[in-house]
Amino acid sequence: MSNKFIGKSVKRVEDKRFITGRGRYTDDIVLPGMTYAYILRSPYAHARIKSIDTSAAEAMEGVVTIMTGEEVGHYGVPCGWQVNFKNGDTMKEPPHPLLVKDKVRHVGDAVAMVVAESRELAQDAAEAIIIDYEVLPAVIDASKAVEEGAPLVHEDVPNNICFDWEIGNPKEEVDAAMASASHITTLEFVNQRLAPNAMEPRSYIGQYDSVYDKYTLYTSTQNPHLIRLLMCAFVLGLPEHKVRVVGPDVGGGFGSKIYHYTEEALVTLASKKIGRPVKWTETRSEAFLTDAHGRDHVTKAEMGFDADGKIVGLRIKTFANLGAYLSTFSTAVPTYLHGTLLQGLYTTPKIHLDMTCVFTNTTAVDAYRGAGRPEATYLLERLLDLSALEMGVDPTELRLKNFIPAFDGVTQPGYQTNVALQYDSGNYHGVLQRGLEMLGYEDFRKAQAEAATTNKLLGVGFSTYIEACGIAPSAVVGSLGARAGLYEVGQVRVQPTGKVSVFTGAHSHGQGHETTFAQVVADRLGIPMEDVDIVHGDSDTVAFGMGTYGSRSLAVGGSAIVKSLDKIIEKGAKIAAHKLECSVDDIEFIDGKFTVKGTDKSLGFGDIALTAYVPHVYPANLEPGLDFSSFYDPTNFTYPFGCHIAVVEVDKETGTTKIKRFIAVDDVGNVINPMIVDGQIHGGLAQGIGQALFEGVEYDENGQIINASYMDYTMPRADDFPMFELDRQVTPCPHNPLGVKGAGEAGCIGSTPAVTNAVIDALWSVGHKVKDIRMPLTSERVWRAMQS
Amino acid sequence: MELTGTHTLPAPAQKIWDMLMTPDILAKVTPGISRLELENEGVYKAVAEVKIGPVSGKFEGKAMVENPVAPESFTLKVLQNSKIGNVAADIHMKLKAISDSETELSFEGKADMSGLLARTGNRVMSGVANTLTKQFFKNFEDELAAQ
Numbered sequence: 001m002s003n004k005f006i007g008k009s010v011k012r013v014e015d016k017r018f019i020t021g022r023g024r025y026t027d028d029i030v031l032p033g034m035t036y037a038y039i040l041r042s043p044y045a046h047a048r049i050k051s052i053d054t055s056a057a058e059a060m061e062g063v064v065t066i067m068t069g070e071e072v073g074h075y076g077v078p079c080g081w082q083v084n085f086k087n088g089d090t091m092k093e094p095p096h097p098l099l100v101k102d103k104v105r106h107v108g109d110a111v112a113m114v115v116a117e118s119r120e121l122a123q124d125a126a127e128a129i130i131i132d133y134e135v136l137p138a139v140i141d142a143s144k145a146v147e148e149g150a151p152l153v154h155e156d157v158p159n160n161i162c163f164d165w166e167i168g169n170p171k172e173e174v175d176a177a178m179a180s181a182s183h184i185t186t187l188e189f190v191n192q193r194l195a196p197n198a199m200e201p202r203s204y205i206g207q208y209d210s211v212y213d214k215y216t217l218y219t220s221t222q223n224p225h226l227i228r229l230l231m232c233a234f235v236l237g238l239p240e241h242k243v244r245v246v247g248p249d250v251g252g253g254f255g256s257k258i259y260h261y262t263e264e265a266l267v268t269l270a271s272k273k274i275g276r277p278v279k280w281t282e283t284r285s286e287a288f289l290t291d292a293h294g295r296d297h298v299t300k301a302e303m304g305f306d307a308d309g310k311i312v313g314l315r316i317k318t319f320a321n322l323g324a325y326l327s328t329f330s331t332a333v334p335t336y337l338h339g340t341l342l343q344g345l346y347t348t349p350k351i352h353l354d355m356t357c358v359f360t361n362t363t364a365v366d367a368y369r370g371a372g373r374p375e376a377t378y379l380l381e382r383l384l385d386l387s388a389l390e391m392g393v394d395p396t397e398l399r400l401k402n403f404i405p406a407f408d409g410v411t412q413p414g415y416q417t418n419v420a421l422q423y424d425s426g427n428y429h430g431v432l433q434r435g436l437e438m439l440g441y442e443d444f445r446k447a448q449a450e451a452a453t454t455n456k457l458l459g460v461g462f463s464t465y466i467e468a469c470g471i472a473p474s475a476v477v478g479s480l481g482a483r484a485g486l487y488e489v490g491q492v493r494v495q496p497t498g499k500v501s502v503f504t505g506a507h508s509h510g511q512g513h514e515t516t517f518a519q520v521v522a523d524r525l526g527i528p529m530e531d532v533d534i535v536h537g538d539s540d541t542v543a544f545g546m547g548t549y550g551s552r553s554l555a556v557g558g559s560a561i562v563k564s565l566d567k568i569i570e571k572g573a574k575i576a577a578h579k580l581e582c583s584v585d586d587i588e589f590i591d592g593k594f595t596v597k598g599t600d601k602s603l604g605f606g607d608i609a610l611t612a613y614v615p616h617v618y619p620a621n622l623e624p625g626l627d628f629s630s631f632y633d634p635t636n637f638t639y640p641f642g643c644h645i646a647v648v649e650v651d652k653e654t655g656t657t658k659i660k661r662f663i664a665v666d667d668v669g670n671v672i673n674p675m676i677v678d679g680q681i682h683g684g685l686a687q688g689i690g691q692a693l694f695e696g697v698e699y700d701e702n703g704q705i706i707n708a709s710y711m712d713y714t715m716p717r718a719d720d721f722p723m724f725e726l727d728r729q730v731t732p733c734p735h736n737p738l739g740v741k742g743a744g745e746a747g748c749i750g751s752t753p754a755v756t757n758a759v760i761d762a763l764w765s766v767g768h769k770v771k772d773i774r775m776p777l778t779s780e781r782v783w784r785a786m787q788s
Numbered sequence: 789m790e791l792t793g794t795h796t797l798p799a800p801a802q803k804i805w806d807m808l809m810t811p812d813i814l815a816k817v818t819p820g821i822s823r824l825e826l827e828n829e830g831v832y833k834a835v836a837e838v839k840i841g842p843v844s845g846k847f848e849g850k851a852m853v854e855n856p857v858a859p860e861s862f863t864l865k866v867l868q869n870s871k872i873g874n875v876a877a878d879i880h881m882k883l884k885a886i887s888d889s890e891t892e893l894s895f896e897g898k899a900d901m902s903g904l905l906a907r908t909g910n911r912v913m914s915g916v917a918n919t920l921t922k923q924f925f926k927n928f929e930d931e932l933a934a935q
Contacts, residue, residue, distance in 0.1 A: 043873055043903035107902070127871040285907060704906035711908065 002526040002591045005519035009675035010529065014514045023249040026203035026218045027281045034205070035064050037267060037280040038122035040112040040129055041289065042104035045138035045361040045703020046151060049102060049111065049131060057114060057128040062121035064274050066129070067113045069101030072269060077260050078234040079326035082481040083163050083335050083357075091163035094154040094359075096325035098235075098262045098269075104133070105153050105324035106361050107704055108289030110262060115270050115278055138361035138703035142321035143298040145358045153324055153359040160359045162322055162331065167339035167353050168419050174352035177313030181304030185387040189772045191375045193296040193321070193697040195288050195713060196368050200251025202291060203281040206267030210275060216244045217268055222253040222507050223547020226484065228539050230260040230328070236268065243268075247537040250509035254687070255367035256291040257509065258549045259328035288708035293697055294368020296321035297334065297375050303348075303383040309393055311402050313350040314342065316379065320357045323364035330366040331357065336420075336480050337468070337550075338372030343417035344380040345428040345464050345641060346402040351418045361703045367549065369687055369748040373467045381463040381753035386771060389764050395462050395757075396436060403428045403464075409734035414636070421468055423639045424741075425731050431665045432464055435643035438663045438725055444647065452765045455652040458660070459762025463644045463754035469742035470555030470638035470733070487633035488552070489544045490560030492521070492568055494626035496613035498606030500525065500532045503629075505545015506557030507537050510683075511744065512676045513553060519672055520558055520738065524565045525605055526592025543629055551640070551742030554672065555733065560632035562737045567628040572608045578619040579603060579611065638733045638741035642666035646689075646754040650762040655783025657693060657759055659722055664750065667729040669741030677743045678726055684747020685724055690716035692755035696776050714776070789901065789913050791879060794894040795925040799932050801885040804893060805859035807931070808881070817927035819920045820847075830854065836868060845872035845905075859883055866899075873903025893925075 017023050054066045076095040083091050099110050112129055116122035139145045139153065145160040153160055168174065178184060205218040215238065221227050224247040232240040250257065263280050270278040282290065297318050304313040320334035339353045370377075388395035404415050409425035416422050444460055451458040471477075474485035489505040502521055506513055518532040525532075535541055548557070569589050576594030577584040586597050595602035611618065612626040647661040664681055671677050694714040698707050707713045732739030752775075759777050763770050763786060770785045797804055807813045811832055815824040823835040827850075836847040849868035856862040866877040879897030886892055901913070 043906075107906075285904065288907070700906070702900055702902070702906075704902055706906060708907035711912070 001589065002523050004523060005529060006523045006672050008519070008673070010515055010519055010673055012512045012515045012676065013518065013529070014508070014512065025200055025249050025251055026205060026220045027279070029205060029218055029248070031205065031207060031277040034277040034279055035115050035117060035274065036119040036122050037113050037115045037270065037278050038119065038126045039110050039263065039280065040114065040126040041286070042107060042109040042111055044104060044133055044135050045107050046136040046153070047104050047133040048136060049100065049104065050134055051132045052112065053130040054112065056130070057125040060121070060125040060128060062117035063125045064115045064117065064276070065270065066115070066125070067099060067266070067270060069097060069099040069111065072099050072266070073097045073101035075235055075265060077262055077265065078230060079331060080230070080328045080483050081332040082483065083165055083331045084481070085163045086166055091331060092154070092157045092161070093326060094157060096262070098266050106363055108286065108363060109324065113266055113270065115274060140360055140362055140699045140701065140703055141298070142296065142319040142358040142360055145360050146319070146356060151361070153361055157359060162326070162357045162359055165335050165355045165357065167335070168342070168351040171352050174313050174315050174350045177350040178302060178304045178315055181312050182307045183305045183387070183391055184302050185383055185390055186300070186302045187383055187386060187771060188300045189382065190774055191295045191297040191299065191378055192691070192775050193365065194294045194368055194691055194695050195697050196254045196256035196291050196294060197287070197715065198252035198254055198256055198291070201282045201284060201287045202257065202261065202263070203279070204264050204267045205277055205279045206269070206271035207277040208272040208275065214242050214244065215268055215272070216246065217264060218246045218248060219264055220250045220257055221247040222250070222257045222509055222549055223545065224507065224537055224539050225505060225542070225545045226547050227260050227264060231265055231268065235260070235265045245539045247507055250507070253509045254369045255294065255371055255549055258547065259292055259366055284710070285708055288705060288713065289363060292327045292330070292364045292366035293323065294365065294371070295375060296365050299379060301379050301383060303387055305387060305391065309391065309398055309401050311346055311348045314348050314352070316342070316353045318353065318355050320355060321360050321362065321365055322357050323362045324359060325364050327364040327366035330364060332482065333367050333372040334375070337367070338376050340419045340421045341373050341376035341466065341468060342380065342419050343421070344376070345399070345404055345466055347404055348402070348418070362699060369684065370467070370745045371550070373745065374688065374749045374752060377463065377465040377749050378753045381465065382756060385462060385757035386760065389761070396432060396441070399432060399462070399464055400429060406430070408731070421637065423466070424636055425734050426466070426639060426641055427667070427729065427731050428464060428641060430729050431641065431643040431667055434727055434729060435645050435663050435665045438665070438727060439645050439647070448765055457650045457652055457762040457765055459648050459650060459758040459760070459765060461646045461648070461754040461757025461759070461761055463750050463757065464642070465644070465750040466639055466641040467551070467745060467749050468637040469551035469640055469745065470634055470736070471550030471552045472637060473635055474633050484546070485633065486546055487631050488546055488556040488560045489542070489629065489631055490557060490564050491543055491629035492561060492564040492627070494568060494609045494612070496610055498527065498531065498609040500527065501535055502532060502561055503535045503542045504557050504561060505542055505547065506553040507545070507548045509548065511548065511553060511680070512673070516554060516672045516676055517558060517561060520561065521565065524562065525568070526590070527605055551744040551746070554738065554740045555638050555736055555742050556632060556634055558738055558740065559634070559736045560630050563630035563632050564628040567630065568626055571612070571622070571626060572605070574619055574622055575608050575611050576603050579617055635735050638669065638736070640666065640668040640741040640743065640746050642746060642750055644750040644754040646751070646758040648755065648758040648762060650759055650782060652766070652786065655779040655781070655786060657777055657779070657782060659689065659720070659755065661722055661725060662689070662751070663725045664747065665727045665729060666743070666746050666750070667731050668743040668746060669733040670730060670739040671728065672738070672740065680743045681726055681747040682724055684745060684749070685751045686716050686721065688748040688751030689721065689755055692752045692775055692777060694720070694776050789899045789917060791877070791899055791917055792896045793921040793925070794892060796886060796890055796892050797925070797928060797932060798890055800888055801859040801883045801891045804883055804891045809853070813931060817924060817931050819923040819927065824851065830856070834866070834868065845870040847875070873901055873905030875905065876900045
């Protein structure tokens with residue numbers, strides 16, 4: 001052990017290639033004889049295919065092959081998580097074919113794939129395919145899709161209901177608690193649909209090698225091994241040992257690149273069919289139509305309080321829109337990643353969520369940065385601030401009164417919620433109090449009162465959030481319907497010269513694993529960071545892995561590496577004891593040296609490594625080599641939490657909202673690289689605030705996305721934000737060796753309700769007692785809210 | 789997308805009506821339409837080239853005249869397909885004689901778009917619709933002057 005790197009803002013080693021434009025993304029890869037695919041997509045949200053005529057296209061210059069649903073429609077991608085109806089029936093799981101044969105179910109549904117000598121030739125040929133559609137009425141809104149007589153997305157799914165589900169205390173107990181309440185706050189709202197907008201569009205290359213009878217898939221994915229498992233075992237029936245999946249540099253995912261997409265299987269099939277590599281890269285327009293969207297909940301929530309302001313109950317009815325087909329984890333997001341977070345930071349004794357998950361003629365919805373937890377946080381934190389306004393009490397005092405008391409999870413037990421989870425450790429008062437200090441709360445309220453007499457209103461919004469990260473204990477998620485384990489794999493291979501190659505099943509697509517993981521390894525082994533190489537993203541070099549999402553990489557993947565490091569050091573000590581002629585118990589490993597305690601006799605890490613591979617003087621019964629692999633399966637989720645505070649200025653004349661200050665005090669457990677954690681928080685805040693003020697996928701009544709381009713979909717930009725004011729509290733995770741909780745999603749989970757709350761607070765400061773404004777809070781919507 | 793327009797043309801209603809029912813003239817005055825061929829009674833095959841901001845495309849499809857009440861009103865149904873998306877429009881046209889030599893031509897209806905056309909955003913499209921409407925009436929006036 002040494003202490004040179006952990007906790008230091010070491011510059012990211014991967015940035016050298018990224019900022020010099022030398023990252024290698026899937027679309028950068030050009031293979032000999034490569035062909036290019038174009039996918040012909042439905043322009044309609046819901047239509048029957050009466051005929052497809054590819055004859056003219058097939059005759060066109062440069063066309064190699066054309067595939068349709070007739071050829072590959074019997075293959076389909078699976079859903080990775082089974083959730084059952086309340087009555088125990090299995091969820092409805094209609095097929096999601098690679099190409100559609102009979103009926104298209106959303107704009108962008110794939111109908112045919114043309115493979116040609118160039119992208120342009122493929123696209124030209126696709127435009128010559130004649131499809132006769134019979135357009136059908138479409139259904140877009142989840143709460144309307146369940147009504148009698150609504151168009152059916154899948155004929156065999158009555159009322160478009162995939163499943164209904166509940167969690168928490170028995171409904172009657174919650175009803176009774178609500179009946180006893182002295183105040184009930186009711187909030188009906190929409191958590192709008194978002195497009196993920198990774199900077200790199202999805203891109204895949206299928207390559208079949210007939211000499212070795214082996215397939216390679218290059219894919220812009222967050223989890224190469226999972227894609228291999230799903231594609232081999234559940235889609236194409238290929239032998240897994242004959243398939244290599246490579247996720248090279250990937251330019252952002254935010255969840256949207258977790259899932260197994262149909263195009264991955266299509267390029268694989270096509271490459272076998274034609275004996276040449278097939279590349280497909282989506283356009284930005286296709287990304288809006290086909291990358292799984294996020295959120296899209298329609299909710300009615302009620303929170304009951306007793307006369308002292310203690311929460312007595314929480315009752316919720318939500319319709320979650322799953323889109324036209326089930327994406328890989330879409331069924332887990334509104335259930336086990338959402339319902340289980342409804343305890344929040346509060347001692348609420350009775351909670352009940354009634355959830356209905358619904359098919360519509362829209363793009364599939366799945367995890368998007370935060371995945372279910374931002375929706376839970378938005379619900380709770382909007383209710384807390386609104387309740388304070390309605391009851392005429394201070395929103396921070398209302399929180400302090402209802403917070404779960406601090407507990408470290410070591411000497412004090414974890415906190416058992418009413419919604420299945422047990423929190424590991426927390427100090428919720430701490431983050432709020434620190435946030436209030438940074439804000440200067442009393443001074444703010446004075447400034448707000450003065451601003452109320454002007455045209456520039458001030459408002460403050462609070463959000464004290466919790467999330468479940470470090471996904472996930474396999475046995476727990478297995479009992480909840482996951483069709484995979486969610487451990488992680490970490491292999492540490494010490495080379496004979498003492499240099500170290502680390503193979504991780506986590507996958508970096510912007511998180512900086514090559515830096516943070518190397519910091520951990522270098523410190524544990526007492527060697528320079530330059531001596532450590534982090535290898536990820538290739539199923540032929542990395543033994544196995546579950547990938548990166550759910551803020552899990554360090555908490556789960558890092559822990560797997562630490563387990564292997566422990567084995568390396570333990571074996572190194574045996575070799576050292578033999579060479580130094582002492583007992584293993586007398587060896588201590590400090591600063592990269594195996595030393596006989598109390599003496600100056602020692603051997604360096606490099607000496608031991610060389611001995612392990614040149615074992616001339618070597619313990620009997622010990623294998624040569626210094627190379628260990630470990631699987632780490634966490635015992636619990638991790639529970640980062642924090643306090644986000646937004647200060648906004650609302651123009652009374654125009655409704656334009658400007659964020660004046662944004663304070664974020666996050667507790668993500670121990671921190672390996674503060675700069676990278678700050679970067680993750682910044683990115684998360686941009687996306688979370690983006691949802692509140694700017695973003696949202698808009699459908700017209702026919703199911704056309706009317707803002708599927710950067711001309712119309714408002715992305716947050718740097719000048720929309722003030723300098724973020726960040727601080728941290730550290731409550732270590734008690735159940736993983738690094739004490740880390742995860743930081744990838746925190747910014748996105750906590751920030752959204754703080755912004756909406758702040759705008760509502762500004763409006764109440766001049767007597768506009770508005771309960772909700774639909775996100776995004778455009779100038780028009782805020783202005784209209786002030787006129788009502 | 790909502791479509792509306794009103795304009796007074798310097799000709800009697802019957803003359804306007806006759807011009808509207810003549811494929812060659814209709815093709816000439818309608819911006820973007822390059823060809824109209826009569827297929828059956830009231831059904832035309834239509835070919836149009838349109839450039840809308842960053843989006844341009846060649847449309848092929850049908851235009852249908854329904855419920856004609858000469859020289860007062862008819863409904864124009866347009867179904868156009870292109871590689872950039874499809875348009876289905878339903879437009880009610882009205883002719884109102886203001887005097888012996890003046891007719892108010894008005895229309896209202898809506899167009900449903902799909903594909904790239906829909907995704908480029910209604911804000912762009914309605915601006916384009918206004919421009920096309922102005923052009924239509926201007927072309928009509930020019931054609932009247934030429935006759």
